[in-house]
Amino acid sequence: MLESPIKVLALDADDTLWANEHNYRQIEQAFCRYFSSYGTPESNYALLMELERTWMLPNFGYGAKAFTLTMMECALQLKERAARGENTALTAEEVRTVADYGKFLMIPHIEVFPGVRTSLERLKASGRWKLVLASKGDLQEQMDKLKASGLESYFDHIQIMVEKDVLNYQRLCRTMNCRPEELLMVGNSFKSDIAPVLELGGSACYIPSEFTWFVEVVEEFDHPHLLRCKTFEEFAERLLNE
C-alpha cells in the first residue's frame, strides 16, 4: 500500500474521529430561520457564507467564537439591508439568541465515530507508529473537544495549528523528528489534511465525511502516496495488515 516506511501517523480530529460539522449546519439553519423576517433563509445563508469567507477567516480564523462574531455581523447586515435607513440596532433578544447559538457550538458535543476508539487502541498497541492529533482552529475549543472525546491518552503529541499548510506540516515533522516521507496524515478535508502533506512529500489517507464546510471544498486529485478509505476503522485495518 505504501512504499516508504511511515513512522508518524497524524490524525485530524473534527469529522475524522468524531462528528462536528453537522453542529454548525444545524446552527446556521437555525440562525437563517430566526432572521427570516429580514430575508429568505436562502439569501440569509448566502450572506452568512460570504461573511465566513471574507470577514471571519481573514480577521478571526476558525472556531465557534469567530463564528459567533460572524453571525452577529451577519444579523446587523441583514437588518441594515431590510431596514433601508430605519433603526437597525439588534434587539436584546436577537443578541441573546445569537450568543446562545455560539454557546451551543462552544460546548463539546462529541460523538466519536464507530470503530475509532478500538482502532486507535490497536494502532497504539502495535507500537509501530507515533500518534499525533493534528487539528486546526481555536486552541481552547479543540482541547475541550479532545478531552470530551476521551481519546487524549492514545496520542503521543497534540498539535493545534492556526492553518493546515505546508509550513505548519513541516514544523510538525521537525517536532516529531521525522522526515516528510515518514509522515502519514489522515483526514476528511482534501484541502487541509491531504493536499499540503502530499505537496511536502508525505503520505495521506482521505476519509471523506458526510458534511464538508464549503471553505474546505477543493478539486481532488490522485497521487501515488494517497489512500482513500470510507472509515477510520478501514484505514487502521489496512495499515495494520501491511
Ligand SMILES: [Mg+2]
Ligand atoms: Mg476535519
